[in-house]
Structure formats: C-alpha cells, structure tokens
Amino acid sequence: MALEQLSDVVQKCQAVQDDKYSPEDYDVFTIAGRACIEEGHSAQVLSILDMVRCMGWNLLPPLVQLLLKQEVKNRTPCQAILKLLLKVCSPKELLVGLLEQVEETPVELLVNSFLLLLKPLKEVLMRLGVRKASSLGMVLSTLLEQVAKLPMPRSLEQEADDFHPLCHCCTSLMAFVRPFVDEARPGPPQNSPQDELRVELLKFCMKSLSEPLLQVQFQDSDPLAVSPLREFAVDILSSLTAIGETLQGLVCHPVLSKRRVAGFLEEEVRYPKESLASLAHLLFVHHIAMDAFPAVFRTEEHCIHKGLELYVKSLVMVVDGTVTVTELEVKTFTNVSQSLVKIMTLCPAHHLRTKGLKVLQLSIDKFNVEAKYKFFQCMLKISSHSGVEGYIIKNIRNQIDFSLKPGNENDWFLGVHLMPLLRQVFVLPDGPETDLLQYMDRLMESLNVLRYLVIRDKVTENQTGVWTELTQTEERFMRPLRVGLNMSKAHYEMELRRTMEGNKGKVKEKSLLSVAVGDEQLPNMTSESQIQALHSALHTFDMMESVLVRIEELVEVKDLP
Template sequence: CLPQRRNDSVHFCRTLPENGFKSEDYDVFTVSGRTCIEEGDSLQLLSIVLDEKNQDIVRCMGWNLLPPLVQVLLKKESKDLPHCLAIFNYVLEVCRPKELLIGLLEQLEHDEPDTIAESLHLLLNPLQKVLLCLGVRKASSLGMALSSVLDQLCKLPVPMTKEQEEDDVFSLCRCCSEISSFIRPFVDEARPSGAHKDELRTELLKFCMQALSRVLLQVQLRDQETLPESPLRDFACSILLDLCAIGESLPALVHQPLLRHRPIPGFLEEEVCYPKESLACVAHLLFVHHLQADVFPSVYSPVYRLRANMEHICLLLSRTEESRIQKGLELYEKSLVRVEDCSLSVDLLEIKSFLSVPQNLVKVMTICPHHNLRTKGLKVFQLSIDKFNLEAKYTFFQLMLKTSNHSGVEGYVIKNIKNQIDSALKANGSNPWFAGLHLLPLLRSVLTLPDGPETDLLENMDRLMEALNLLRYLVIRDKVTENQTGIWTELYKIEDTFLKPLRVGVNMSRAHYERELHLTREDKKSKAKDPSVSVSVGDEQLPNMTKDTHIQALHSALHTFDMMESVLVRIEELIEVKDTRPPQN
C-alpha cells in the first residue's frame, strides 16, 4: 500500500475539476505532484499528467514540478528516472514558455562545480527550446538566460595544465562547447536587419563581451601543436565568429582605442558596450593565438598595430591576476616582434600608453610574485628598448631613471646606456645621442647620489654598481685627447657630486655595520640561550632572526661596501694615470 500522504496526493491530482479550478489549487497541485515524485510514485503522476482531463491544470501549473524533477534527473540513480524524464519532457512541451523559462533558470543556481556542470548539461537544450518559442520578443529573455548561464560557467575551475584540459576534470570544456551550441540559433536569427534583430544582437554582444573578459581572460589557451583538440580554443573561435556574425568588425574592436567617440546606438557609454578587458582579450586572441586572423586585414603596419594594442597591453599589465599579466606580456611581445629594430620614433613617447606600459612593466618585473612573469617581463622590457631609435632610446632612458624608483631597474637601464655608448664610440660620430654634448645630461642623471653621503647604499646597490662600472668603462675607453663622450670635461663635477660623496658614504656605512657586527657578536656571547634578534622595517616587526643569520647579513653588507670601494679605487687609479685633461669650460 502507498503511504496515506502519497495516496491523498494522487487522489487530489485525479479529482481536480476540469475547468474553473481555484487559485489555492496551484499550491495543492504543486505539493501533491512533488510528493509523488519525492516518494517514488512518478509512474502514477505520469499517468495523471498525460490524462486529457488534466491538460488545463498541467498547462498552467506543470512548471512547478521542475524542482523535484530536476533533482531526480541530476542524481541519475532513481528507478523512477524514465518516468521523471517523461514528465519533464511533457511539461516542457505543454507549459507556457515564460513560466518554463523562470522555472528552468531557477534550477541553474548551484555552487558545487559538479552540480553546475550537470545542470548546464541537462538544462541548456530545454532552455534553448523554450526561448525559441518566445518569438520576436525574446531578446530580453535571452539576455537574462545568457547572464544566468555565464554566472554559472564562471564558477567552474579553470584547467591549469594541458592534462587537465584533455581530461576536462572540471567539465568547463564540455560546458563551453554546449554553450556555443546553445547560442548558435540566436546568432543565426540575428543576422538579418530589423528592429527586434538589433535588440537580439545587443544581448548577444553583451554575452560575447562578458565571455571574453570573465572566461577567456582566465584561460591559458594552447596552440594546435601542443593540444590538437581544444574545446576552449574552439570556444574562443566561436565567440569571435559570433561577433562577426552579428555585425561586429574584429579590426574595429582591436582599434577601438584609436577610434573613440564613434556613436554607439542603444548605449549611453562606449565602455558599457565594449568593455576594455573584453577588447584586450580580442586583441590577444587575434595577435597571440592568431584565431580568425584571416578576417584581419594585412594592410595595417606593425607600428599601427602596436599603437592600437598599447592600451590593451597597459590595461592587462596593470592588473594583479596572473592570467591577465601573462596575456599582457604575450600581447606586448607579439606586437613588438613585428616592428623593425631601432624604428620607433621619439614622438611615440608623447602618447600616454607608451609611458604607462613601461611603468606597469616595472611593477611586473619587481613586485609580481610569479618568477616566470618577472623573467618574461624583463625580456619584453629589453625587446621594447631595442625597437626605439637612438633619440627615443635616449629619452626613454631619461624617463626610466626618473620614474622607475627601483635600483635594479635603474641598474638595468644604466647597463643599456653603457651598451649604447659603446656602439656610439665604435660608430665614429654617427651616433650623436650617446656621445658628446647630448650624452652629458644623461651621465649627470646616472652619476648621482639621491641623498648625498647619507644615501642608503644597500638599497641603491644595483644602480650604484652599474653607475661605477659605466664610469670605469668611460675612463678606460675614451681617451683624454679625444674626449668623445665629454667625460674628461665633466670629471671634476663628477668627482664633487658623485665620487667623493660616495666614498664618504661607503666609509660611514662600513663603520656603522662593523659596529653593528661587533655588538651582535658580543650580544651572542652574553645571551647564548636566546640566539635570536628582532628586526623591524619601518613600523613593521619582522619575524625574529637568529644571531648567526644576522651576522651573516652584516657580513654580506660589508662585502658590498668592499666591492664599491674596490671599483672606486680602480677609477681613481685610472684618473691619475690619465690626469692630463683638457681645459675646463
């Protein structure tokens, strides 16, 4: 026998009036139907639902049965699965589309990745059928559905390795493929012109843009040689093709930063229609992965492409997420490699993005927690230097020395300056920017102590060592009688503003650290049972350091001062040997 509650539910369903049922009948029908499903009597419920006498109430109320039906279908274990599937399909066939849409979207809301993937797999096709039944007024409903679907897709973990994508361990690949199939009929419908078509294109454009920034910017796509079959790569291709199908031009999207203030029909702000991160993703897919590259004209020069991409690169490098930084570096590298060496003019440095990108690149090289990105950043930084012509290099070096605020970066710039001077000396006067009068202002920026003798030598070690090495190179390489670099004319100023204060600073720092070393050793002897020392940086207390580690750090600092002094002594010796200088101006 059935339990009494189930018998009551079945009895109610069978005795509902054919016409004129009351509003409270909705609740009773819902409870009764759900009870049948939950307590394993779906076969009897199926017979009631299919009964011709009950068609009116099923048409009006059947969508309320979706929650328990979907639960059974997701579990896939119930003996009632075939009956529930039949009820589910019948409800989809006879109920009103708008109510079905609401019911189906409610069943998409989950938080667990496995349930999310299974729900999308189960419900996308029914959702598509329901939306297609809405006729020409479906645009807003499609937009609501696409937003819900994308919200769920974004909860799925992204595969980080080739193996994870191949195995589709998080089902993201399957879901992306199914979503591509889901939107295809709507894209096809949006192709012809017409008022309602514009509304449909608007919703599809919003979805594509959100898919680019919220999904594809997180994903590391792999080329065909690495992964011949890649659903994620196919999804990216599908999004780009859909954009083209609804009337968007990929070149115009990439060049959007250069084509601002064009009217956007139906939108108040350009950023609402074309989010910057989405456009940056389009540029990355086109120029790094070469997806749909055949639709991109080849008439644009490499410099024009670089200019168009600089704002995309700037945006990506300004973010903190690893995926965005990596894509920014890749896009910058690909944009630069097509540009001829020594061809970028100094005029480009008047464009804001050509200054912002190096500044963001410095942050990547210095504070990014990922070693591979810091290394890649340095490689791209050098590549960008190589593309500037001589005047642009000169101006760029000046700007970086003023703005980088990092000793390691400044040291790297000084090393580049030394290489340019070496090339200029070999060129016998054909390079005026790194020899003669032009060079002196740059040398003054290099050979300086920001705080005089009180400059923190350890914090500025990289910059100071490269500056000393440059000065040593100059006094060795440039003969006093030729004075091609102007160093011998400027040397008396350099001695007063750089060499002498630096020697005082080295002596002061060495004395301070030798005293600190002596006190630490004495303290270690007297407090053998507590072999740790507290260290603070500013107001922040760092974890205790052992006495031995502290002593080792002090020895390392003293070694640094010895290195500086040895180069200083060598420079002084070289100056004495070449002490015959031209008259001072």
C-alpha cells in the first residue's frame, strides 16, 4: 500500500513544472516514503528518489532512526538512500534536517549518532563552498550542546575507555573539525571567507574550553595513561594557534578593559571569561600545550603592554576636548604618537596592535578642535602607512560631520582652514602610477570623505569649501585615480586570463606558480590561490571605481543649472 502511494505521488510530481508541489504532495510523499523504508522497501525508494529531489530530505528522519538501530536487515539500501540524498538534495535543507536528527537523538545513542551523521554533515558543508562559515558555526554549536549533555568520566579508567560517550564524542568532534582548521590557517592570500571561518572556529574553541573542558577533572597521576579528554584539550589549544590566536595573547586578553569601548559585547562572545580562565588553568596547572607557550614573555612586549596601560591611565584623567595646540607642541606628544603608530603597524602581538589603535583614538578624543586639526595634519605627513592614514582620514570625516551640525561650527573643519587639510587627503602619492592595492585603505577613506562632502554640503552653502576647489580636486585626485584604475584593471585582467589559460590541461592544481603583475612579482602559490588573489585585486578596483563613479554622478547632477 505504502509503495503504491509513493509511486503515485512520484508520477504526479513528475508532471508538475518547476517543482511547485502542493503541501498535500509533500505530506503524501513523506508519509509513504517513511512507511516504505520502515517496511523494508528501501531499494524501491532508492530507484525513484532521483525523480523528486526537492522532497527527498524529508526522508532523513526514518533513515537515521533505522540506521541508529543495532540490527537493520536493509542497512545497505538505507545507506545508499542517504548517500543519494547527500548528492542530489539542497545542502541547506539537508543541513537543517541532519541537525534536527542530532538534536533529537537520545543521549544514550549520541555516540552512534556522531558516528553516523558527522561525515554527512561534513559533506553538506563542503557543498556550500565559501558560504559554509556561518553554517559551520551553527553545526559546531549544535554538536557542542549535545556533548554538554553527556556525563563526565569519574576515573582515569573510564576516560581511557574507548566507549565512554563523552570521550568518544570529543574525539569524533575534533576529527570533524580538523579539516576546517587546516583550511582556516592564516596565509597569503587572505580573504574574507577565511576570516569568517576563523571567527566561527574561534567561537567553537572558546566554547569547548567552557563546556566540556571547564568541568573536566584531569588526572595527572599517570602521565603515560591514555586520556582522550586531555588530547581533546591539546587539539583545542592547537586549533587556536593554527587559526592565528597566540596562547600568550589569550592569557593576557584584556576583557574587562573592553567594557569601556564600543563593541565589547562582541569581544565577550568571542573571548568569554570562563573560557579564558579554563585556558589559563590548562596551561599553568596541567601544562597542556605549554611547549607552545613562551617560557618567558618577550621583554619588549611586556614593557609595551605596561606602557600602554600607563598611558591609558594618564589619558582617562583628562577631560575630552581640553588638550590645546600649545600642549600638543610638547615633543612628548609627537613621540608618543609615533610610538603608537609603530605598535599598531609593527608589533607582532595582535592584542597589542589592537590596543595601540584604541589608545590612539583615546588620545585624539582629548584634543580640542584646533589641536585635532594640527594632529591630523602631522599624522598624514609622518605615518607612511596606508592603514593609519585611512584611520586618520576617517577621523577627519567624523570631525567635519560634527562641525556641520548646528551649534558645532568652528573655523578649523569648515571653510578656509579645512581646505589645506583636504588637499592632504585628496592626493595620489605617485599619481596614476600609485600602487592602488598598497594604498587601498587610504584611498577608500579619501573617496568616502569626498562622497560624503558632495552629498552633505550643498553647492549653495559650500560650508566646507569643497565646491570651491572641486576643479583642482578633479585634476589632482579624481582623474589620476581614474587613469590608475583603468591601468591596474587592465594589467590584472590580462594576467588573470593568462593564468587561467595556462592552467587548462597543463598545470596540476597543487603545482606552484609565480606570476608578475606589472613589475611586481607575486609570491609562489598554487594556481587556484593565484587566481583567487587576482580576483580579489580586481574586486578591490571595482569597489574603488564604484565610489568614484558615484562621486562623478553626484558632481554632474549638482553642476546642472
């Protein structure tokens, strides 16, 4: 009966265009398909499944329930159905269906569930390609929630037992995660999908430090005994290092100080205090992964950290907007600013670079309007770093925006005084020959400032003076940038075509290539990575061009009578 119903609904659905099946069709297919599987007609289900791909994932629950049973006569056909579902159905729907089965698995069957479902979950994630980061985060969160339900081993003997649920699941979980960790390792070319993947893996590792590792009572009496949970801890700490986090940086992570700045809640999500405490306990009490931790902190790093904290302590006692130009001219201010730039750009410790940037902003906030103006002028002259210059230009824009609001008018970020500063902003260091990738941060912020000004400042009011000098800005900045963009895009598009054509049937995927763009030799990398780097560069040029085109359109409209 069930087999006949299934055949009927499949024949009906084959006549429907664009897979626009009715809710009744879904219900009949699901009920009949489940009944056929439960009655042992798996081979017949397999033969017709490819005809109705979009409904196939509804068969996951009965398949998983049968496969989780210890004795299944038709296990092979059921496995074949599952394999076909993973191949033909939508990965998004499969992901939801598989996670539902993980969540609904009783605790006593969780080990079997992991053994059965982790491989399909990995296959589905791989089908998502570069879009898999957020889905991986959801999968890892769900798996950890299930692991947290398992009882803790009460002795070293229990922990060493291959069949202890928690130990077995933790071991399986790390085997599942390891390929994603390898994929997320920092290295050229860096791209946003990798960054998203690192964030999700960071959250997973930090959550694992809290649950289950914070609750584990490690037994150190027998160092030679097998300890799956100790191995799990080692893998978690190794994964943190692999995705670019330093153990010493995590131990010293200043979570509490981040409460004073915007975005600290995001920091607490990524770096929970309980997880950091668990990390410190694993390192200093049980000496897990201690070989990757410096025996002594680098002296200069330790001093930089203390110096930054001392400077912050001095700054917080100063009222915002009260430091004048006279005080700014004291040589110490210039020296400290230059030191902050060096920390932000050269310090190998990520947490110190981040802190240096926040301290720089804190010091900027203390200056009055004139002092800010002079400071920005000075920094654009001495920084020699695109990222720092971009950050200063962003501050200039914020200060202009503040000055344009009623009651905030001043002589420094409006009118005559503003123009010399904007001339420092709207400039190409080497004219059309400027390396646009090297100066990307600076140029994007400069374009954003110019776009903001032509939108915000009306031609009839011209409070900033941008319309007075528009012709000079076009000649000195916009037109050379247009030429530079055209030249750069042509170079990279030509190199991309050459690389892709050279790969067709001639170069193996893992072989190393060396590519020159203009006079610049790109580092050796695989052909796939080389193509990805060229695409990334072209995407950067497209972003710059889109903002430039928007500015040109706005200028043209406002120039019309």
